[in-house]
Amino acid sequence: MKRLGPFSVERVLVPSGAWVLAISLGAIAAALVAAGVIFWAFGINPLRAYAIIFAGTLADRRAAPEILRQAAPLLLAGVGLVLAFRAQFWNIGAEGQLLAGAVASTGVALFSPIPAPWLLPAMFVAGFLGGALWGLLPTLLRLKLEVNEVVSTLMMNYVALFSVEWLIHGPWKGKTAFGFAYTDTFPEAARLALIPGTRVHWPTLVLGIALAGALAFFLGRARLGFEIRVLGENPTAARYAGIDPFRTILLAMAFSAGAAGLAGVGEVAGIHHKLLAPGQVSLGYGYAAIIVAWLARGNPLAAILTALFLGLIFSSGDVMKVSLQMPFRVTDVFNGLILFFLIGSERLLNYRLRWAPGDRAAETADA
Amino acid sequence: MRWLTFLVVLVLAGGLAVPGIAQQKLKAGFVYVGPIGDYGWTHAHDFARKIAEKKLPWLETIYVEKVPEGQTESFIDKLILQGARVIFTTSFGFMDGTLAAAKRYPNHIFAHASGFKRAPNVATYMADFYQVYYLNGLMAGAATKSGKVGYVGAFPIPEVKRHMGAFALGVRAVNPKATVHVRWIYEWFNPTAAKEATEALIAEGADVFAFTEDTPTVVQVAAKRGLPSFGHYSPMHKFAPKHMISGQLVHWDKIYVDFLSKVYAGKYTAENLANVDYWWLLAEGAAELGGEFGMPVNPEWKARLQAVKVGTPDLGRLSVYDLVMKRLAQMSDPKVTFEPFTGPIKDRKGVLRVQSGKRMTVGELNGMEWAAPGIVGPWPKEP
Numbered sequence: 114m115k116r117l118g119p120f121s122v123e124r125v126l127v128p129s130g131a132w133v134l135a136i137s138l139g140a141i142a143a144a145l146v147a148a149g150v151i152f153w154a155f156g157i158n159p160l161r162a163y164a165i166i167f168a169g170t171l172a173d174r175r176a177a178p179e180i181l182r183q184a185a186p187l188l189l190a191g192v193g194l195v196l197a198f199r200a201q202f203w204n205i206g207a208e209g210q211l212l213a214g215a216v217a218s219t220g221v222a223l224f225s226p227i228p229a230p231w232l233l234p235a236m237f238v239a240g241f242l243g244g245a246l247w248g249l250l251p252t253l254l255r256l257k258l259e260v261n262e263v264v265s266t267l268m269m270n271y272v273a274l275f276s277v278e279w280l281i282h283g284p285w286k287g288k289t290a291f292g293f294a295y296t297d298t299f300p301e302a303a304r305l306a307l308i309p310g311t312r313v314h315w316p317t318l319v320l321g322i323a324l325a326g327a328l329a330f331f332l333g334r335a336r337l338g339f340e341i342r343v344l345g346e347n348p349t350a351a352r353y354a355g356i357d358p359f360r361t362i363l364l365a366m367a368f369s370a371g372a373a374g375l376a377g378v379g380e381v382a383g384i385h386h387k388l389l390a391p392g393q394v395s396l397g398y399g400y401a402a403i404i405v406a407w408l409a410r411g412n413p414l415a416a417i418l419t420a421l422f423l424g425l426i427f428s429s430g431d432v433m434k435v436s437l438q439m440p441f442r443v444t445d446v447f448n449g450l451i452l453f454f455l456i457g458s459e460r461l462l463n464y465r466l467r468w469a470p471g472d473r474a475a476e477t478a479d480a
Numbered sequence: 481m482r483w484l485t486f487l488v489v490l491v492l493a494g495g496l497a498v499p500g501i502a503q504q505k506l507k508a509g510f511v512y513v514g515p516i517g518d519y520g521w522t523h524a525h526d527f528a529r530k531i532a533e534k535k536l537p538w539l540e541t542i543y544v545e546k547v548p549e550g551q552t553e554s555f556i557d558k559l560i561l562q563g564a565r566v567i568f569t570t571s572f573g574f575m576d577g578t579l580a581a582a583k584r585y586p587n588h589i590f591a592h593a594s595g596f597k598r599a600p601n602v603a604t605y606m607a608d609f610y611q612v613y614y615l616n617g618l619m620a621g622a623a624t625k626s627g628k629v630g631y632v633g634a635f636p637i638p639e640v641k642r643h644m645g646a647f648a649l650g651v652r653a654v655n656p657k658a659t660v661h662v663r664w665i666y667e668w669f670n671p672t673a674a675k676e677a678t679e680a681l682i683a684e685g686a687d688v689f690a691f692t693e694d695t696p697t698v699v700q701v702a703a704k705r706g707l708p709s710f711g712h713y714s715p716m717h718k719f720a721p722k723h724m725i726s727g728q729l730v731h732w733d734k735i736y737v738d739f740l741s742k743v744y745a746g747k748y749t750a751e752n753l754a755n756v757d758y759w760w761l762l763a764e765g766a767a768e769l770g771g772e773f774g775m776p777v778n779p780e781w782k783a784r785l786q787a788v789k790v791g792t793p794d795l796g797r798l799s800v801y802d803l804v805m806k807r808l809a810q811m812s813d814p815k816v817t818f819e820p821f822t823g824p825i826k827d828r829k830g831v832l833r834v835q836s837g838k839r840m841t842v843g844e845l846n847g848m849e850w851a852a853p854g855i856v857g858p859w860p861k862e863p
Contacts, residue, residue, distance in 0.1 A: 175557045182554075278666060282635070282860065291596070291847065292638035292861075293572055312553060384550040393549045393573070431551070434544050435558040441515060441546045 119470040128462045133410070136458050144454035148447050157437060169432035170425060176432070178311035181318060182384070184424035186211065186376035186398040188321035191405030191416045192328055193372030199332065199411050200365040201345040206251060206266030207373040208399025209273030210244040212391055214374025215381045216277060217243025219285070219296060219388040222303035222381075229302035236303060237320070237378050244374020245367040247273060252366040256359050270399065277391040285388065296388040305383040314383025317375070321420070324372060328413040341365050373399060396427075404452055426451055506566065506744050508532075508736075509559030510543040511552065513571035518669055520694025520713050525570045525593075527714075528732035535737055538744060552577025553584075560585060566743055568736070569593065578602060587750050589743055594639075596846070598757065601750035605735050605758035607766035608639075610646040610845065611811045612728040613690070614820035615769050615804050616710045617650020619725050619777070620658075620688045622788040622800040623708050624651075627658045630686030630702075632677045634668050634693040636860040638848045643692050645852035646820045652854045654790050654800055661686050662857030671697045678702060688725075699724055708781070710771070717772035725781045727771040734765045759842050762811045769808055776808065777801065821845065828853045829862075 115122040128136075149159030170176055190207040197204040218236035221227065227235045251265035280296075287297035305314035332338040340361050344351040351358065380394050381387065388394070405423055409415035430444035510529050514522035526543065533541050542562055547555050552574045556567055566589045569578045575595040582590045582602045590602040598604055620629050629651055633640045648660045661684055663677035674697035678689060682705060689709040691698040696716045702709040703720035711717065711727025735758050742748040748756065760766030769776045777785065785801035792798070795806055810818035823834035827850040834840055840848070851859045 169558065169561075173561070175561075176554070179551075179554045282666065286861065292641075292849065294635060294637070380550070389549065389573070396548050396550075431555070432558065434546075435542065435555065435562060438542060 117466065119468065120466040121469040123465055123467055124463055125465050126463070128465075132465060133462060136461050137408075137455060140454040140458035141451060143458075144451040147454070148450050151443060151447060151450075152437075155437075155439060155443070162433070162437060165436050166429045166432050169436050170428045176428060178308065178313045179431075180421065180424040180428050181311075181313045182424075183396075183398075183427050184420045185314070185317040185321055185379055185383075186395070187402050187405050187423050188416060188420035189317065189324065189376035189379065190373040190399055190402035191409065191420050192321065192325045192413050193369035194402055194406035195409055195411060195413050195416055196328060196332075196341070196365050196372075197369035198406055199345045200341045200362055201348075202252070202255070202362055202366055202369075203263045204248065204251075204266050204366065204369050205263055205403065206248060206269045206370070206399070207376075207402050208395060208397070209266070209270035210247045210370040210373035211377040211380070211395050211399045212270075212273040212277050213247035214240035214244040214371075214377030215388060215394050216273075216280065216377075217374065218378040219299075219381055222299045223285070223296060232300075232302045233305065233316075233382065236382055237375060240374040240378030241371040242374070244377065245371040247374070248366050248370025252363055256362060274391045277388065277394065281388055281390065287387070294390060299382065299386045303382060304386050305379065307383075312384070314379055317379030317383055320375060320379075322417060324375075325413045325417050328368075332413065337361065337364060373402070376402075401427075404456070408455060505538050505540045506740065507540045507542070507562075507564045508566040508568065508740060509556075509562065509564030510541060511547050511555055511559070511567065511569045511571075511574060512543060512545045513549075513573065514546060514669065514694070516543070516545050518694050519696060520668065522570070524713055524730045525568075525732050528730075528736050531733035532736040532740060535733070536740060536744070539740060547574070549573035549577065553581045556581040556585075560588060565589065566591070566740065589748065589750050589753065591739060591753075598754050600752065600754050603739070603748070603753040603756035603758070605739065605760070607730050607732055607735060607758075607760050608642075608845075609728045609730070609767050610642050611762050611820060612767050612769050613643045613647040614650040615807055616690060616726055616728065617647040617652075618654050618800055618804050618807070619650075619781075619785060620647070620690060620710065621651040621654030622785055622790075623725060623781075624655065624658055624686075624688045626685045626687045627655065628684065628686040629658060629660045630678065630681030630684070630689045631660050631662050632674055632681070632689070632691040632693060632698050633662055633664050635666060636664055636858075638846060640692045641851070641859075642845055642848045644855060645848065645850075647690055648852040648854045649820050649825070652852075653792075654788070654803075659854050659856045662855060662859070664858065664860075665693060668694045671695045674698055675701050682707070715770075715772045717770075717775065717778070721778075722780055724771040724778055725785075726769060726777050729768040729770055729773060731766050731768060735760055761816075762808070763814050763816050769804075777804065826853060827851055827863075828855055831863075 152159040152162040190211055194204055194207055218240040221236045221239040251262050251269055254260035254265050255262040281294040285296045287295050289297050305316050308315050340356045344356055344358055344361050401423055405416055405419045408419040426448050430448050433439045433444045434441055512522045516522055516526040529541050533539050544555050559567060568591050570593045572594045575592055575597055578590055578592045579597055582599050592604050594606050595604050631644055651658050651660055661681055663681055665673035665677050667673055674693055674695055678698050678701040687707050689698050689702045691712055696719045699709045699711055699716050699720045703723040708723050708725050711724055713730055717724050782801060786799045788800045789797055790800055790803060807818055819839045821840040823838045824836040825834040827833050833850050849861055849863050851862055
């Protein structure tokens with residue numbers, strides 16, 4: 114225990130919700146101050162900049178729904194990663210799993226004879242399976258040969274990326290794409306419904322929220338959820354308790370990668386209505402979802418909030434590009450600063466300050 | 481609470497101030513696919529935007545770079561919120577988003593580059609280079625000693641195939657036995673891949689280089705080996721002042737100035753654009769021959785090109801330099817008295833593609849998939 118003036122600094126194992134919120138808000142405030150220097154360097158009054166960002170995101174009826182549109186894939190992939198991370202399986206491959214889901218659902222949309230009302234559900238099933246299969250190889254490598262999953266899942270992203278490029282330039286190149294690298298567009302029945310007056314494909318969003326809720330329940334109540342938690346927190350104890358790590362990790366990763374696959378379905382069926390360049394299908398959602406899951410601290414319901422928050426940050430960058438005419442690299446720095454401060458503040462969560470003037474005993478005991 | 485009030489006041493003040501200033505001016509918004517520093521496509525559009533703003537005192541412009549295709553509409557919303565009355569979307573992938581936004585803003589004017597879908601308030605425009613590639617091909621045919629010309633292509637799409645085809649026709653017009661060797665890099669912006677492709681072509685024996693991608697890499701790599709090349713899109717002369725023979729330069733500003741002037745004069749409205757399609761080439765000044773503005777052929781190469789003589793059916797025997805200048809004049813003439821894609825033209829498999837005496841139409845050029853004779857290398861989707 115250390116002393117800081119009249120306070121004593123204490124370690125806490127499980128920070129309270131209020132403390133997490135206070136630290137996070139403090140980090141965001143600090144980040145805004147730091148980012149303010151960038152605005153100031155650009156000759157823009159930081160307060161005016163933030164006012165414009167607020168007016169162009171949350172307060173604008175056309176722009177606000179765009180936050181949801183970006184939050185949907187972040188939520189699906191993020192919820193999946195929450196589960197993988199709880200099992201201490203470091204899945205960095207959500208981007209590739211998302212693309213695999215997009216590919217699988219495109220295959221169903223364009224080349225299957227499934228009739229209209231069943232087409233979209235079939236696409237989601239295919240997307241889930243596609244993502245899960247993409248995550249299977251690194252999972253098996255880790256479980257059978259102890260290959261580091263951080264590297265293998267990451268590498269699978271590049272395999273996915275180039276596979277998509279190959280498909281849209283080769284066998285799946287559309288006859289109606291006028292030579293450009295797109296597949297043909299999806300039939301009407303393979304397109305997701307939008308919230309009227311917006312471009313938000315709501316079924317994906319509902320699916321994400323439902324999945325977050327289901328996972329929260331599952332982790333808290335179900336046997337497999339319990340096993341995943343134990344395995345993640347104490348593998349040795351898990352083995353004594355007779356938990357089969359192979360089966361548990363395999364199932365957790367299948368769900369994690371499958372959820373990312375669902376995000377991919379939402380992007381192609383809700384926005385593009387075709388398969389196209391991988392950098393257009395996913396705007397780095399698979400990587401951003403790592404931050405969504407990290408900030409959610411293992412809580413699937415919190416991922417709803419963190420996904421929305423990340424969506425808001427991305428939208429803020431978009432507003433800066435247009436309304437403030439700032440270069441895109443500077444908006445990326447802005448986004449990076451906020452996340453840097455948030456993740457950097459993580460360490461503070463495990464400490465708290467207690468008002469304890471003259472509490473000399475604690476200090477001497479510590480010494 | 482005071483904080484919130486402050487914000488609201490600021491927002492209102494900002495919102496009221498903007499239309500007050502903009503009343504007399506026409507505001508145009510540009511949607512770019514790449515970063516404005518890409519030294520290729522987006523750079524050229526942004527360069528043109530600045531020229532248009534300088535030339536037209538009543539014009540005000542805003543832009544947004546690196547826009548993902550799926551967010552076309554969302555960024556158009558933002559530009560219109562900033563007071564833009566005319567929107568230019570500068571990538572094929574923005575087509576559907578532009579059309580959808582145009583439906584929601586029936587009183588705004590839109591123009592989409594490189595697409596083919598129009599509407600009462602959506603025009604299309606394109607500045608194309610195939611004529612200039614032909615001229616560069618003539619010079620490449622004269623410059624090659626090994627008879628192998630290297631070509632680095634971004635993607636095997638009709639635009640690039642058309643450029644390469646015109647280039648190969650030019651090479652063969654001067655050097656009927658020469659071949660054009662192709663490497664695809666499957667990326668618009670990837671200096672590493674462009675470097676590898678150039679080096680592979682050098683290893684194959686190529687000694688003159690042309691390309692269609694968005695970096696000056698090919699020019700730089702070739703110059704290091706002392707080999708000549710042709711620039712593309714932006715002025716690249718300074719990267720290899722001794723070795724760059726010529727190149728293609730674009731003038732999107734000609735289109736922007738023309739279009740915006742007609743909008744300002746009331747000639748183009750949100751109701752009469754359904755048939756407005758700019759397909760501008762040398763004659764309209766949207767394309768220019770050269771590696772630097774105002775310099776069609778590098779003076780270092782003039783004598784060497786004058787030393788090579790070639791026979792032509794219509795102009796008799798003359799030097800390659802004179803041939804290039806004659807053809808340039810013919811294509812720059814408003815009547816366009818010469819066209820590279822004039823039949824009879826057979827593809828590299830021997831199939832007749834352009835009937836004798838016929839010129840390829842704009843539609844045929846835009847959908848061109850076949851490979852011209854002399855091209856060697858993979859050709860995805862070859863008919």
